[in-house]
Amino acid sequence: MDVFVARQPIFNRDKEIVAYELLYRNSLKNFFDPSVSSSKATSILITNSHINIGMDNLVEDKYAFINFDSTLINNDIPSLLNKDSVVIEVLEDVKPDRVFLSNLLALKKQGYKLALDDFTLDYPYQNTIPLYDIIKVDFMLAGLDGAKKIMDKYKNGKRKFLAEKIETVSEFNTALDMGYDYFQGFFFSKPEIIQGKAATSINMQFLKLKEEINKNEVDFNNISKIIESDIGLSYKLLRLVNSFSLNSQVSSIRHALAILGVKEIEKWLNFIMISDFVADGADEVVRLSIIRSRFAELIAEHSNQPQMKYQASLVGLFSMIDVVMGKPFDKIFKEIPMSQHVKDAITNKPTSPLYDMFQVVLSYEKADWDTLDDYTSKLLLKPSEIPDLYFESVSWANKYVFTVDELEEEERRKNSQ
Structure with a gap:
């Protein structure tokens, strides 16, 4: 049985990632076995080779929030996992009988962190609240008024509160003002236009390269000269290409162009541009952009439109x-040359032939499994392949970010000498 696992980042008050919640489903609906319980699905999630092999890739050195029901906790399944890397998330509809509470307390004594999911003011088992290290509040479910009342009533020095379904910067700021400690959702992926803040400008070298690459007749010599005129860009490009793309080392830009071709070089240049643009503290934007890029590329390769x-x-x-x-977007599209199909897919226009591929990326990312079903079938994708493509994309992005960080550290050391 295939296990589909997506992740959502969890941030602290400084917008630093401290954890990921792993969101999963045991298979796509066309292959779903209704006899499989949520307990069995979670057990498979934990023991499945994807997770055993890929947990480090999925969450790196951060905590993983994983949902557990009473059956799993009563069977001591969480103890199979490292207490220093997992938060046991208890579903809000679990009825905490004596056996369950005894097992939960045993896990807490072993050092596991406990979180209560979807907490509301009318949660019926108030006497269990002291057991939990983290209380999760769904902002869509509780509403702003309810979310604030929860903080006023239950906040103390030790217990942490996590605001879920935070989808905009405004919602993040509201939860921040209320005193929430952690924040989950895709608010970081929404644009924040701050009056008086200078918008980032496109590097002229990059624009020259895009213009040259998009010509009907591509001139390798001109492209090589433009890249080689920027020593820093040349160094980054060669380091990245050698780290990822080839078995043999590439020693020059011309060599790289000859082996990889213009399109592959353009892809790496785009990655470098995105990395250079992003300000400090926005690493997850780069990481998610790279994951989406690699995931979309792999989806296309395995679909009925590999071209x-x-x-x-x-x-x-x-x-x-x-x-x-x-x-x-409209201003950026005037500055960066790209095809209309790409622009339309980015702005969610179904007329683009790339739209369906991008919807697979977005729906998997958000664990919107029903939407994922629809678009994978349109693209004739094999459901069993999707998790592998996602894990490969996450692993690939982690390696990219690590390599870029190494390059930046080298640059800082050189500048300090």
């Missing part, structure tokens, strides 16, 4: 360029 893989990669990469640059 669209480079354009699909662009859609994923530039899908949050408005966040990165602090500008609306």
